[in-house]
Amino acid sequence: MSSVTINDVARHAGVSKKTVSRVINNEINVSEETRTKVMAVIHQLGFKRNPLGMALAKNRSLFIALLADNPSPGYLQKLQKGILQCCSEEHMGLFLYDCNYRSPTLVYEIEEFIDNTLADGLILVPPLSDKQELLDMLQRKRVRYIRIGPKDQDSDDCVSFNGVKAAYEMTQYLLRLHHKDIAFVLGHPDQESSHRCERGFRNAIADAGIALNEQLLVQGYYTHQSGVDAAATLLNRTPRPTAILAANDEMAVGVLYEAHRRGIKIPEELSVCGIDDISLTTKVWPNLTSMRQPINAIGYRAAFKLIKKLKGEVAASNDSGADIFDCELIVRESTSQPGR
Amino acid sequence: MSSVTINDVARHAGVSKKTVSRVINNEINVSEETRTKVMAVIHQLGFKRNPLGMALAKNRSLFIALLADNPSPGYLQKLQKGILQCCSEEHMGLFLYDCNYRSPTLVYEIEEFIDNTLADGLILVPPLSDKQELLDMLQRKRVRYIRIGPKDQDSDDCVSFNGVKAAYEMTQYLLRLHHKDIAFVLGHPDQESSHRCERGFRNAIADAGIALNEQLLVQGYYTHQSGVDAAATLLNRTPRPTAILAANDEMAVGVLYEAHRRGIKIPEELSVCGIDDISLTTKVWPNLTSMRQPINAIGYRAAFKLIKKLKGEVAASNDSGADIFDCELIVRESTSQPGR
DNA sequence: ATGCAAATTGACACCGGTGTCAATTTGCAT
DNA sequence: ATGCAAATTGACACCGGTGTCAATTTGCAT
Structure with a gap:
């Protein structure tokens, strides 16, 4: 592999690795001069932060996962597409996990999945999004989530459809x-x-x-x-x-x-x-x-909200975009006046 | 979170963390007595290895990803299902990545995806599985892969269909x-x-x-x-x-x-x-x-082969299961003798 | 009991990052 | 020039594991 590490950048730029870390994370207390110099080295060397190192140090993987057990494959597929598009733009990996809603050990299985992947954000698709027992477990583990189309529309962790x-x-x-x-x-x-x-x-x-x-x-x-x-x-x-x-x-x-x-x-x-x-x-x-x-937009929106949440950029006033999506009638060939 | 670490286990068992590591990894040079003692503590404390720590130390994430750009959603969906089942059994996370086969920067995009997730195993679905440029990049990055239904059937990294x-x-x-x-x-x-x-x-x-x-x-x-x-x-x-x-x-x-x-x-x-x-x-x-x-079985088989490959248990003589799957005629309602 | 090779174990450094806190530098008022 | 607070920077420890290698223990022949 021989990938470029933060130490390499530090050495080339003549600064400490902590300073490089500051630049990468866009922290404020870095002089313009240093920032410019470090950025130049980063580009020159083609440095990319190792997500595992960060995850370990920060105790946050920034990985997200899609948990699904939905009876309509076409629905899931479109949702997945929207989510993936957002993940791709945000340079985020998406784990997939197939649940069986009826499994008596569902919550335990999901907990195990989280332990195995260290995903720290989840997108929940109905009917999972209404399972209180699951939500409780996630709360306890401090795993963030966004729910698609759940019961109570008032909370901030939902994206749904009218x-x-x-x-x-x-x-x-x-x-x-x-x-x-x-x-x-x-x-x-x-x-x-x-x-x-x-x-x-x-x-x-x-x-x-x-x-x-x-x-x-x-x-x-x-x-x-x-x-x-x-x-x-x-x-x-x-x-x-x-x-x-x-x-x-x-x-x-x-x-x-x-x-x-x-x-x-x-x-x-x-x-x-x-x-x-x-x-x-x-x-x-x-x-x-x-x-x-x-559905695409809903998936995209759910992923977007989750990622912002994880990155701490709490969706504030500048967060455009509604969380309840509207519908549109598409007339095709299967409907007409009766008896014609 | 406050999860149990290898240090906790070591302290409780009165051994060094390296010894605990040996037990976890099923290494040979551990006395039966020690192994039993450590295992007991592991169960008692509910210890689970942190995959990120391991990934960083071993420089292998053991994460795998499914790369797909297939025109038949139903095909992909079944394949995905088979892959996920195997991943679940093997306690492995599966990343998903939607490619655009026609993108001129496809290989670059995939490389970036790998850098972002550190996936070290990939499952390639047609038409990706035949793209030599992509395979070359993976070789260079030492990323393992299994190809579904590609051109040359003789190599060991393929699973296909007759x-x-x-x-x-x-x-x-x-x-x-x-x-x-x-x-x-x-x-x-x-x-x-x-x-x-x-x-x-x-x-x-x-x-x-x-x-x-x-x-x-x-x-x-x-x-x-x-x-x-x-x-x-x-x-x-x-x-x-x-x-x-x-x-x-x-x-x-x-x-x-x-x-x-x-x-x-x-x-x-x-x-x-x-x-x-x-x-x-x-x-x-x-x-x-x-x-x-x-398709399910093909997906399962591909994931299985990939995971074994990553874990180093090179599929040897005890590796039952063919890599070329056979077909079966399913007669339904859309065919009959002509003119009837 | 002694010697020796093999088996078992642990100390230490390291993977690639980040947090804490103290040290250094800067910028400004005097 | 001097003093001082604020801005900038780096040393060091740490996140949770594994690899290397040397130290210790064990088991057996003598």
Whole structure:
């Protein structure tokens, strides 16, 4: 390897290594003259700080990790992309860890993961972000975290998405198309986002002055298969709903499948739409109408907040950027007026 | 934090910290008595070695990273899953890095990533695994790597998939169904796997004694859109092929889309199949017939080999497990005899 | 009991950084 | 020129481990 160390720089610049350390860390008490001289040597020698040495001395690795156990691979993938982009810009490594939300030893496993990597910042994806037992452990270990879309929106460690509005507007859109029997496939009951969507859906129906038929609400779990199952239930009802809105795209694609299997024409005989706008929406036929959630931006934002937090640059007044992201209706091929 | 250090253990056990270090590292020259005593203290105190201290002293972080820029998200996702499982078992952290294969500064960016994380082992996914310039840099930096599915199969740092056989057998399957006009959508010309599949396809056609119509080979790039485009070209030809085999599922799903858009019934009027068996195959309608590549196992195997390599336990005679994985035909709903 | 090689153990320096605190230098008022 | 506070700098110890090498202990033949 023979990489350049802080000692090499110190020797070449004729200063102590502590002074070089000061320059690297942008500390204030360094004369302009010294700073310039040291910077010149740093560039000349191509010095790069060894993150391990720093981590050991500071007792902070500055490594961050993404903890996930999410049933929608497309969602996770986009989130990951956004996070990675931020990490890349900030010269930060991202560890990945696959959890099993249902594991009885989940918290212990995560603790072990942290001990193995010394990650000192975590990004938590639902449903992990709502697990109090996990949050307690992290607090105890002084591991920082940012939660994606969790329950209480008021705290400063969250980045989330306006799920109520997303479902509300999507339902409004279907109502505008003159659909009356609109069914809704719920997400996983453990995840707050599912309840938010449900609220949006109910509000929209109520605001339109329609009495909601509770039969049209079916439990799902955010997985493809649960979408298929929910569709099977709904498509057996009489009268059959003319539109099905699923709480995420993964399930909406499941609905699409079951409808196709029964020979139901989409969108002529059934409108189908989802929420999230994952890449799957433009792969299936017909392309799925969805409510875009800026997943990339959410991931980027979460990573950004976490990194700033770790670096101590506490997101202050100059911290532009909201932590609750808005949605956008993307009309594609899977929705139309009923009976056409 | 106040974690237990090697010094604490040494004090409690009444030995030097070097001896504790010997016990931790399973070195031979430690008396049974001492080893037992130290182990007891380790368990009693809940000591865990600090990986950063070790990394600094040994100049080896034992961190590994997955470098990827693959056009099929489903493929990457499965691979990632397999890798993570192995990492978890081996108590190893996995860094993630998104590359842009087309970036002119790719190698430099990767070098910077390594400097930032000090990863000393890498898993390279196609098309990265064939980039000689990158391999040279890694060699120079003494960074170990395992390549997934690269060009030269003879070297010991590869884990790959029998693409020739996969395409050969899939084509045979279509021939058995009495298809005559079988089209093939090629993968990205920069990736060896594409050429392997092409060879398999050509061999199968030749072995069946059929003169291949070169018009039925269309260039793709492993992406969904390239599958759509290839299908558009193929479905305009007269006579129209009765079956389309794509070099990966991502493209096959694109073919499916284009066929649906044109109102072509699948599989009655057109059989479609792919290679890889990613999760997408069971989400689209109809479910896609595919040649299963044990992507999970490949990922696991790659991580396993890399970790053993880093830990110095050079995969020797006791290293069971092949490095070229075999395929398996998974017949689903998208293929049938022509004209039915 | 003695001698000797082999096995076991520990002292010390080091990996590449940072924190503390004292020493030195600077800049300004007098 | 002198005095003094503030700014700048460096010596040293330390973060949590491992490598080297010499010192000590053990086990066995004599």
